[in-house]
Amino acid sequence: MKIAVVANQEPKSQQVAKELQDKLRVANFEIDKVKPDVVITVGGDGTLLGAFHAYSHELDRIRFIGVHTGHLGFYTDWRDYELDLLVSSLCEDTSKSVSYPLLDVTLTYNDTRQDKQFLALNEATVKNLNRTMVSEVFIKEELFEKFRGDGLSVSTPTGSTAYSKSLGGAVIHPRVNAIQLNEVASINNRVYRSLGSPLIIAKDEWITLNLAEDESYQLHIDHLVMTEDNLDTVTVKLSEQRIHFASYRHTHFWRRVNDAFIGE
Template structure:
């Protein structure tokens, strides 16, 4: 068994990393960051996102395990004080996993034949830096609407609890192979109209955004941000690739949602 370790450098995390390394060595499990079979992330959801993009080229070979050393995360099933139990699970590993859908993003640029390709675990957003973003929204090859507003957010089911939720999107269970398009501060009046509601897109359909102006956009892929010029088209669909998590312990999705947004104390208050 080859184990990769990805971690942040917080004071709470570093002692956990040392303890994990010692236990892996004791059980004769190899630490291999280049070609791991399992990647253990220690930190939070941001650390797991970094690990996902680091190993995005080998998702068919890698399973992930998340350990959180701070606040409760949506991708981290283990706590920092459970490292011994985690290593015992690694020793007894039988290859079981649970997988989640990903977002496939294709960006096309003016004057370039080749498109840029990205994968997102949570979401991708497109925003105009200066002024209102105006773009035509296509579902498959059919024009659906002309959007005016701050931008658009396209999320995966697991990413639906993040930025998507903050802009009014729905929370979607990750067993559904779908993506979600949510408007960011759309302009709606008697002249300009949009759906003003999230759209759930299945695996056999896709979303295409075609900005009327090609300059001055901010494109995000999860936590990665870039300033884009000459963007002519963004195509979003459910990716063929999936992310796989080692199934030693897997918290039910709605328990994660309840713990993250409601909590027992608030839930039972009158």
């Protein structure tokens, strides 16, 4: 088994990553960041998001494991003081995994540029950089509403505990294959009207944002931020690909939610 260890730049994470690699070598695992079978991240959810995007072209064969060195994360099942137990679990590997849904995000333009496509583990958010954002919202090619406000955000079930939750979205179990649309500071009055509440979109439907022309937009794909001009549409649907986590000890989703938002 080939293993890649990816850590953030915090001194503690770097130290834990070095200790983990030493233990893996002693157990006769090969450290390989180019063609790994398993990617172990050391840090927090942000570190795992970065690794996900770095290896997003090989999701069909890579499994992820998260080790957290700070606060409890939604994608990190192991603590930094459990390295021996983690290595022992790897030695008894049965190739089992648990998978989570991903977003497929497609950008089209008003000019001659080719479409761009991204995968997102948490969410994709669109905002207008200069003024109120105006967008027609289509659900499965049917016009649903004309939105005016700061922006629109689409999340996965696992992403429902991140930015989506701060926007008033529902927390969705990752076994529910759906996506969620949230408004960011929508304008609702006698003249302009949108639904004003989160939408849960079925797995066989998709969302298309038909954006106003001659504007500059900021896109957030998980932790990635980019500015796009001449953007025509943003289409978001459930991806046919999924992220796979090695299931040596996978924390129950609702326990994660409790630990993060309720537990002491």
